[in-house]
Amino acid sequence: MREHLTFPLGDFTTQHGATLRGAHLAYTTYGELNAAKSNVIVYPTWYSGRHWDNEWLIGSGMALDPDEYFIIVPNMLGNGLSSSPSNTPPPYDRARFPRITVYDQIEAQHKLVTEEFGIERIALVTGWSMGAGQTFQWAVSYPEMVERIAPFCGSPRTSLHNKVFLEGVKAALTADAVFNGGWYDEGKWPTTGLRALARVYAGWGFSQAFYWEKEYEKLGYTSLEDFLVGFWEGFFLDGRDPNNLLSMLWTWQNGDIGLTPGFDGNTEAALGSIKATTLDMPAEKDLYFPPEDEAWAVSHIPGAELRVIPGIWGHFAGGGSSPKDTEFIDTGIKELLAKPGGLA
Structure with a gap:
């Protein structure tokens, strides 16, 4: 369980108009930021996950190699480490904690990346499940900043099912x-x-x-x-x-990149705005985020690739417990990192 750092967000106003005063974002990093600040990977957490729960995809010789990249793992608002119902003082404590959108999550993370580290380009954003939803949102919110995205077992819009x-x-x-x-x-x-x-x-x-x-x-x-x-x-x-x-x-239930300001709820238009080189990896038998849904998403992202994780582990193909699935995801990200970024 790796210790985390805390970035002060100050008075953070959400997309729905509530202001969390004295808000903060918990995060940790792996590796060193190079002089050009060109080796940055952002790897958000997932539903109920904490930063240490992402470590299964980070390691020497892996795609997310801390010997080569500077990997930032921000904890989602609401996960108990960043500002959350459980650690926010009244009046926004507990059941009164404001509604946080996926757009809000990325606004907070963008403040961390730019203000704390002075980063202007991100080589890769990747993530599992809700982390994948945040990955798509990064590419829509900041298309001139994100070079590549590798969402896996997640979606840009939460389906009705x-x-x-x-x-x-x-x-x-x-x-x-x-x-x-x-x-x-x-x-x-x-x-x-x-x-x-x-x-x-x-x-x-x-x-x-x-x-x-x-x-x-x-x-x-x-x-x-x-x-x-x-x-x-x-x-x-x-x-x-x-x-x-x-x-x-x-946050998960209301996830939709089409709700990004400027798109008026048009998810297809939001997908079409993505400039990042994209590799979308759904799991073959995922009951939340089936490959058919992601085939639809990929069809609207210029130049995107769909690569289905084979096997029977369903959503947890992306959870780090299946070595075969972990190898598949890691290989996909390695190949994506070897390609030119969409901003090249």
Whole structure:
């Protein structure tokens, strides 16, 4: 678990008009920024993930090699380390934390990248799941700054089916009486709701074939119930504050690069504005972000490539637990970095 740094955002006004006073962005870096400031990779976190949860894709000899690149991992607003419901003082604390859009996330990260480091060009933005959504948003918000993007297992716009999944997750958590509209007592989390949320999630994170083949046994779980309790319930009970989860869920559910100022909700036009060299890598059996959705997205991005991650791990092909899938993603990013950036 790597220590993080804190960048003060000051009075940060969201896309919906709320102002978080004294806001901050938690982040960490790997490698050294070169003299030309040309070796920058931005690698945002994902739903409930923290910076150390991204480290599986960073390492010597990998595409994200800290011996070659300066890798910045910003924690999303709402994840418990950056400004979040759990660490914001009244009046915007807990259930009153403002709605944060994906656009807001990138505005905060842009302030970090430019004001803290003086960076003008980014060689690559990449990310998994909600990190992929932020990757697309970087390329739309700052098309003259981002040279390449490699989103994987994520999308530029949250689909209706994905929203239905998230409604189930939200309902399971908030049905717990202890939740109390988000004003649960400090130190007394709605654990029944969190466990229910985990079991809803379990049916979506991995594919049907993953369960048919009992792939969870390769992760060390001895039965289906052991996997549901040990992996899924354990995942969400591991310091993941319920209000933080709901804040990030709202960001995910309302994700759409078409809502970037200037596009009036036109997602296709926003995709068409991307100048970065693009490699989009959905997973073959991802139930949230299926390859068909990403084929549609890629068809609107000039010169973009679609490369489907084969296999049965579903969404978690991008989670770092499947060595074969990790190798596929790493190889794709290496090949992308070898290509000229879209701004060349």
